[in-house]
Amino acid sequence: MSKSFLPPQRILHGPGPSNIHPRVLEAMARPTVGHLDPLFVELMDEIKSLLKYVFKTENDVTFPISAPGSVGMEACIVNVVEPGDKVAVCINGVFGGRMKDIIERCGGIAVPVEFDWGTVVDTNKVEEVLSTDNEIKVLAFVHAETSTGAMSDAKTLAQIAQSHDCYTIVDTVTALGGIPLLVDEWGLDAVYSGSQKCLSCPPGLSPVTFNQKAIDKIQNRKTKVQSWFSDLNLVLSYWGSGSKRAYHHTAPINALYALHESLLIIQEEGIESSWDRHKKNGDYFCSKVKELGLEPFGKDEERLPQLVPIKVPEGIEEAKVRSILLNEFNTEIGAGLGALAGKVWRVGLMGYSSSRESIDKLIEALKYALNKSKE
Ligand SMILES: *Cc1c(COP(=O)(O)O)cnc(C)c1O
Numbered sequence: 001m002s003k004s005f006l007p008p009q010r011i012l013h014g015p016g017p018s019n020i021h022p023r024v025l026e027a028m029a030r031p032t033v034g035h036l037d038p039l040f041v042e043l044m045d046e047i048k049s050l051l052k053y054v055f056k057t058e059n060d061v062t063f064p065i066s067a068p069g070s071v072g073m074e075a076c077i078v079n080v081v082e083p084g085d086k087v088a089v090c091i092n093g094v095f096g097g098r099m100k101d102i103i104e105r106c107g108g109i110a111v112p113v114e115f116d117w118g119t120v121v122d123t124n125k126v127e128e129v130l131s132t133d134n135e136i137k138v139l140a141f142v143h144a145e146t147s148t149g150a151m152s153d154a155k156t157l158a159q160i161a162q163s164h165d166c167y168t169i170v171d172t173v174t175a176l177g178g179i180p181l182l183v184d185e186w187g188l189d190a191v192y193s194g195s196q197k198c199l200s201c202p203p204g205l206s207p208v209t210f211n212q213k214a215i216d217k218i219q220n221r222k223t224k225v226q227s228w229f230s231d232l233n234l235v236l237s238y239w240g241s242g243s244k245r246a247y248h249h250t251a252p253i254n255a256l257y258a259l260h261e262s263l264l265i266i267q268e269e270g271i272e273s274s275w276d277r278h279k280k281n282g283d284y285f286c287s288k289v290k291e292l293g294l295e296p297f298g299k300d301e302e303r304l305p306q307l308v309p310i311k312v313p314e315g316i317e318e319a320k321v322r323s324i325l326l327n328e329f330n331t332e333i334g335a336g337l338g339a340l341a342g343k344v345w346r347v348g349l350m351g352y353s354s355s356r357e358s359i360d361k362l363i364e365a366l367k368y369a370l371n372k373s374k375e
Contacts, residue, residue: 017196056183064206069193086135099171118309120152130164143175158187191209318345324368
């Protein structure tokens with residue numbers, strides 16, 4: 001006989017998911033109602049307005065896609081990019097590479113603008129690319145590159161795109177809630193995020209927001225969006241404001257209870273305070289890491305406070321340290337990916353996992369694990 005799965009209480013300091021606030025888990029266990037129940041429709045409206053608050057936008061088209069962040073990425077790209085559209089895509093880690101793949105799968109012509117892993121997107125190089133090729137219509141980039149810990153300058157990149165009449169597609173999966181993100185003020189066009197990073201909600205939902213400029217492009221497409229599920233023209237009959245809330249798919253009802261609760265918690269704290277907390281805790285963690293004789297990877301001013309990569313010192317087996325942390329401290333940290341595999345650990349300090357108390361425990365555990373790994 002199989003038995004119920006009873007997971008241990010892990011402390012999640014990896015690249016996502018982050019720990020879930022007990023209030024959010026409790027919300028998720030509440031009774032399921034029908035997805036067209038008037039009470040649920042009201043909840044959908046509230047989720048939309050809370051998402052507008054965290055994204056700092058007045059965009060009507062702001063809602064959670066019923067799928068993980070990668071589907072939010074797909075939704076932005078498949079809707080905005082038409083076959084033949086030239087898209088400059090900035091690649092400074094895993095997720096820029098994934099954007100390029102999706103752009104090509106939907107018939108776009110990707111123009112990769114590549115940077116060393118661990119560095120930010122160089123705005124001068126982007127300016128140069130957009131000014132030499134005026135057929136480029138869209139600029140795609142990752143605000144917070146979780147695979148390396150690099151924080152790119154989304155505000156300046158958006159200004160450059162606007163000065164060349166380009167639309168922007170922006171990955172804010174790890175950014176949202178963790179670092180300043182001002183969708184309207186910066187004029188970002190199509191933006192997606194994820195529930196399990198700084199929102200501290202279980203994975204499986206992807207908040208997105210589109211401004212009127214992006215919606216106009218989508219509504220004037222010459223070709224159908226090739227994904228039925230992600231076609232905004234169809235999804236908006238369900239999530240759109242003033243829509244009849246006609247059946248499109250069945251929303252993940254209990255997952256949305258969780259998202260609602262996690263957004264309430266951020267609203268109670270204040271989005272700006274959430275950014276400040278991540279910054280302070282990120283700085284605190286880096287100072288403690290240095291006291292241990294370790295070195296954060298990348299430049300101080302370009303590093304995300306919510307995802308700190310640490311260089312693996314000479315003579316230390318990186319996987320051994322992670323397994324000591326997991327087995328003896330129930331604590332997860334992330335490994336390096338791609339070009340950084342084996343070279344760094346990635347420590348997530350996201351959402352509910354970004355607290356002084358949790359950092360102090362993690363530092364003690366790291367100290368022990370480093371010593372023990374040498375035995
Ligand atoms: C986690 C992440 C994604 C993908 O989100 P999933 O929920 O894993 O599909 C995309 N972009 C960035 C920057 C991420 O950190």
